[in-house]
Amino acid sequence: MSGVEWPAAPGLRRPRILRQQWLDLAFLHWAVEPAAVAHLFPPGTRPDTFEGRTYIGLVPFRMVGSALPHGPAIPYFGTFLETNIRLYSVDETGRRGVVFRSLDANRLAIVAAARTVFALPYRWARMTYEQSGSTHTYSSTLRWPGVHASALVTVDTGPAVPADPLADFLTARWGLHTHRGGRTWYLPNWHPAWELHSATVTTLHMPGLFPSVGLPEPAGPPDHVLYSPGVPAEFALPVKPASRRSASR
Template sequence: MLADPPPLPRPHLLSQRWLDVAFLHWAVDPGAVRHLLPAGVAPDVLDGRTYVGLVPFRLVGTAFAGGPPVPWAGTFLETNVRLYSVDATGRRGVVFLSMAAERAAAVAAGRAVFGLPYRWARMGFRHEGELRTYAARLLPPGPPVRSRVSVRPTGPAIDGALERFLTARWGLHVAHLGRTWYLPNTHVTWPLRRAEVHELDDGLLAAAGLGDLARRPPDHAAFSLGVAATFGRPLLASTPRPRPGDRLFRTGWTLGRLPQPICSVRRAPSE
């Protein structure tokens, strides 16, 4: 795993803060989730296992292209269900199976522009002392799936191999317009603490095709006060990764246009 993010070419696409983040994870056999990933992407593994994540948090201050934060619509609660992925070039990322969010505008934009599996939901967040409680109920169309999670951070900071595997992710893979894309991002190392799970009543995992996983306690639970994140422009997952000496050049993707491959690699001539 890369402990630090690779350089993010400018211009940047958007920035936002992810705050009061709970990470609940279950270890699963990679073969059990392989069919849920986009074409050209495989489950990423650690010690022969991959992980399913249930991650509720507050998304705050979305800003586009270095502009000011978008009022109201750029701040909302979200709960996502995610898997861990690696493509043929070696880029590691996450794949979102479900993204419940309380802003209809963000849901519509995320689905239309990036092909992300956003669903509009009624959501709530309560902070009582160290206890954080997150609630979500998906709105029509579709059944009213619910999720309720309460966690309390405990103990000192944690930063082991598993924590890095789960959080040192510098992009996401998504299927959109018949192709698999990689949307890169950058953020500081997550400040994590172990967490106690006080309540877990979740239907999002089952609705995402993961069966009765939520009926057993998570194998790993952590909490973070949060990080600030910045996203670059999307590129095809098949785009070669840059190497030392390569030059990156853009081919012009902008908001409001259909995604095109925006990052190509020009190899330095051999000596």
């Protein structure tokens, strides 16, 4: 590692509402023109950009030990596999975050709860995760009505990488934007600085996955790939709408 450190998360106000661990994450990203995805963002937000481009992210990982702020993890339902497709957002107050196009998980109860409480686009899927040395394999097949999509991702991981501006832009995100009740809300989170590693994609097969969330099939391999062993994370209550105008659009 170089002497440059990954940035620390801003403080998270109380009360906290949720804690969990995000483990064994693969970050696959494709650069796109902001205008190509701008119509997919909630009112009051727009594509965040790095050197004139924005990114589509595909992130498979293990969710472990979800729990309320205090007390033990939720048995069985608090640990599951997830694969999300995300975009990078900034709102009219300058808050940077992510916009999830999908969050596929293999716990139907979690899917139902997250869709109801947070208006997040969770979908039920059959999923597996396997690790063999430095090789990580993630598979997912949608079990969602009317959707035919799947993903098979294998990455070989390497050494830890030093901080750099693009990796920071893609991974140092301290909240998400979601649209609920006619308003766009920001759900803040906190986690320690990522330990990020180099990674190479050796298998990538995802028929129908991007079109299932309104995105075109990628024209080629990812432009940027990383892996992280993971971090603990906490969430606070959603904050007021991203802008006054968002409530009336």
